[in-house]
Amino acid sequence: MKLTLAALLTASLLGCASSPTIEDVKDVTISQPACCHAYSEFAWIPMSGDSIDFVVDEHSQIGDFAEGKSYFSGFVLPENVDRMRVDLKSWMRTSGVFAPKVLLLSPTFQVVESFELTDFDFKPSSLFQLNSYHKRFEMTQTATPYMVVYSPLEYREGQIEVPHPERIRAEELGLARPMVTDPVIQHQKFGSLELDLKPVALRSYRATDVPEVAVATPTATKSNSAPVATATTTATAVSVATPSSAKMLPESEAFYNSQIKAAVESNDLKKALTLMEEAKRAGSSTAETTFLELIKQ
Incomplete structure (x- = not known):
């Protein structure tokens, strides 16, 4: 009888230890009011530099999109760039990932092109980077100077099963598949993202289009000093505006x-x-x- 009771107790303990842990229900709802109901009301971040690391968090803008409310970030091409190649990456952390949807808008804030989550590729981690959702596309000053990155509720409720690093390594080396479990990353309403920017074509300006800068004329210190000749030079070369001058x-x-x-x-x-x-x-x-x-x- 003692052996039977011990066996039952052991089985009970093993059953408790192997039972799945009840996880907290993730919160993907948004109760705060939207800041804007039209794209023209959004605030835009200039796409300057080689890359932009940004987060979508509780301080981000909230837009009222066709699929409902979402936190978002808005970006605009700088004046000196005519065409830009963009690589958008959304990093997958253990705490979750922001599942993005992208809208490209015209100069009059009309939707010209959109990229769904299914248009994004899964990019596996490397020595210096995490797993990520990745999408490459181009923006132009005349057709699509504005970009909006947000995540619809349907996306936020989902998740992604990420290949285990050992399984990827075994497939690359042609080895037998290891007995590992692929981790699952939950979609969240917040996340960390990055834009890699590569200007493909720049916009140029003639010197006559650049705002004039007043230049102080030196004052003579002696009455017999020769008058200082001033001349206005008209530049004929084409100059390229820099982001800092815009x-x-x-x-x-x-x-x-x-x-x-x-x-x-x-x-x-x-x-x-x-x-x-x-x-x-x-x-x-x-x-x-x-x-x-x-x-x-």
Whole structure:
């Protein structure tokens, strides 16, 4: 009888140990109101530099899309780029992944092209990068200067089964498939993403189109000094505008200022300072003033 009771107790304990752990239900709903109901009301981040690391989090804008509300990020081509090759990657972490949908908009904010989640490729991890959703496409100044990255509720409710690294390695080497379980990554309403940017064609401007810069004329210090001759030279060469010389769009100014304010209110001064410097490099004229006024309060 003692042996029977011991066997039953052992079986019970093993059963408890092998039973699946009840996981917390993920929260993919959005209860906050949308900031905008039209694409023209979105705030846009200039696509300057070689890459942009960004996150979609609780500080991001909320849009009211055809599929419902979603946190999103909006981007716009800089004035000096006519055509841009874009690689969008959404990183897969153990905490989840942002399953993206992309809209490319015309200069009048009409949807020209869209990329569903099924259009994205799964890119396996490497020595320096995580697994990711990946999509390469091109944007043009005349047809699709605006891009929106968001995640519909249908996507957020899903998940992806990621090939185990040992299985990938065995397939590459032609070995027998190992006895491993492929991990499952849950789709979430927040996530970390990256844009790799490669300008394919630049827009050029004649010198007459560039705003004139006033140059101070030296003043003679002696009465018998020869008068200083001043001459206006008209440049005939074609110059290319740089992102730092372009004036930031009002929508982008509003976006950066709101992000700086949110960072200061959450006592994350490092993030606020980083946003201010990024906005200044992109041509903002109000970010520094906004930052200084907020930290004085």
